[in-house]
Amino acid sequence: MAINLILICFWRLIMALFKTSLQKSLLIFLLAILLWMPLKLNAGMPKAQSLLQDMLLATKQLSYEGRVTIMVQTPMRNMVFELMITRKAPDKRRVEIISPIEMAGSGVIVNGKEISPLPPNKDRKEQGKFMPPFSQPDQMDELQNYNVQQLLKNYKIRVLEGGFVAGRDTYLLEIEPKITDRPSRKIWIDKEKKIALKVEQYNAQKVLQRLVTFSRIAFMTDIDDEIFRIQRGFFDMKWRPKPTxxxxxxxxxxxxxxxxxxxxxxxxxxxxxxxxxxxxxxxxxxxxxxxxxxxxxxxxxxxxxxxxxxxxxxxxxxxxxxxxxxxxxxxxxxxxxxxxxxxxxxxxxxxxxxxxxxxxxxxxxxxxxxxxxxxxxxxxxxxxxxxxxxxxxxxxxxxxxxxxx
CATH class of the missing domain: 3.30.200.100 (MucB/RseB, C-terminal domain)
Incomplete structure (x- = not known):
């Protein structure tokens, strides 16, 4: 009720300032345009549910090669990694670290249910002690585990224009929790291929915790299986932990x-x-x-x-x-x-x-x-x-x- 009274008073004040009928007509026209434009811009946007489902499907079906930047915030400092990721649908992945230089060449190969570390560059013998500092072979893999129905139940999702990421036009999903003290996400999704090209992960205090983004990506269907061959011997050392x-x-x-x-x-x-x-x-x-x-x-x-x-x-x-x-x-x-x-x-x-x-x-x-x-x-x-x-x-x-x- 109080809000309605305020709006009525505001409208009467505006009408008093604009004396002539022409001025009032122009004002009403401009207000109508301002109200109509956001509705028009959002009219062509896909629904959040269908976009999420398309993204989950694309994550499992597309083959590509791309360069990815990962930024992880830790209590001590921010860590930044450059990776080369090659995926062949449905279940082959190769992730190789480009930088930092002391980890270059290290990485991981996933071939079905088999997972094997990549040996470091041959000219850097000391690199054997370094391993990728992330738990998933591919940080985008977590997107495959999203439960769309639970997501829609517990989060508010907006679909916006996302601009260009890795040279490709995107939609932006802004995912905000309905419950306070929960993390949030921003996901940029390729308009054509429906794959996630960029993800920003925020904690409950809205502080960026992790950024994953493609700087370039090339979709392809013919990828040589040889690059996914599981490496044998290099990491078969005493200190290598047994698989869980x-x-x-x-x-x-x-x-x-x-x-x-x-x-x-x-x-x-x-x-x-x-x-x-x-x-x-x-x-x-x-x-x-x-x-x-x-x-x-x-x-x-x-x-x-x-x-x-x-x-x-x-x-x-x-x-x-x-x-x-x-x-x-x-x-x-x-x-x-x-x-x-x-x-x-x-x-x-x-x-x-x-x-x-x-x-x-x-x-x-x-x-x-x-x-x-x-x-x-x-x-x-x-x-x-x-x-x-x-x-x-x-x-x-x-x-x-x-x-x-």
Missing amino acids: EREELWDQLQGELDVKKINEKAKFKVRILNNLSGGLALQSITMVKFDKGQNVHLIYTDGLTFVSLFQSPFDETKRERRPPEGPPSREPFKERHEGPPPGSPPGPPMQPDKPEKMKISGVNCDVLQRGPAFIFRWYKEGVYFTLIGDYTKKEMVKIVESIIK
Whole structure:
């Protein structure tokens, strides 16, 4: 009501300033043009849902070669990398580091389910100790995991003109959370090919955390399979870590979840919730083995971001006497290969930093922060829990509460 009164008073003031009928007519005409132009500009824009679905499809179907710049913000400094990425649909990728120079030539090859590091340039023998500082072979891969329905449920999405990226015309998707204290994204999508050419990732405070952008890209259909041949021998050294053993137990595409089957596989009662606080829905369940410790890994998503929940059987009363089961500690090289200290908890590695102690819903928790991510650990009813997510501490506490209750 108050807003309506203000608008009426403002309109009467404007009309009083413009005395003649001609002036009033011109004013009304200009206002109509100003209101009409944004509607006209947005009329030709595709719907966010169809654009996202086209992007997910293109990410899996297109073959190309391109040069990519990655900027990652860390607590100490910003890191910038130049990569050459070659993809051959549906499941072959080669990622090679161009700069920084001390890492040039290193990278990774993905051929189906096989993943192998690339050896460094032959004229730089010391490069063998450097590995790509990113967890995914291709930073654009995370786009394949977006859940469109969850995304539309939990985020507001605007489709705008994006200008040119790598010489190609784009749409810009601005993805803002409906819930406060959540990360946001900006994605530039190729108008013709529908592939993402640039992604900006912001934390809950709207600070840019990561930038991934193509500086050039060439789409092609005939790419030699030889460049995706898995390298053998170079990294078969004593210090190379053994690959993590994984077994997929369920994902959202398989329909109804068989909890009894999951528990039989895990050999303990897994706490499975279909939904967590803040619109997070269960996406997949995987059995993961860290060293001798068996873990069940549940991934939850709000459509854009992900939360990992690890669960392992753990007898707190026998902690000091039990054989090592947990993962290797983050100690110096020699100790890392002699095995974890007795009594190490199962689950992803506990960092050497002293954790913060918290009590949540009556349960004692250890809390660590790694960059934008928080790690919460607790023990309850014979199960050791590890929760990892890129949300604020306040949001993570709410999620822990929804699991404990």
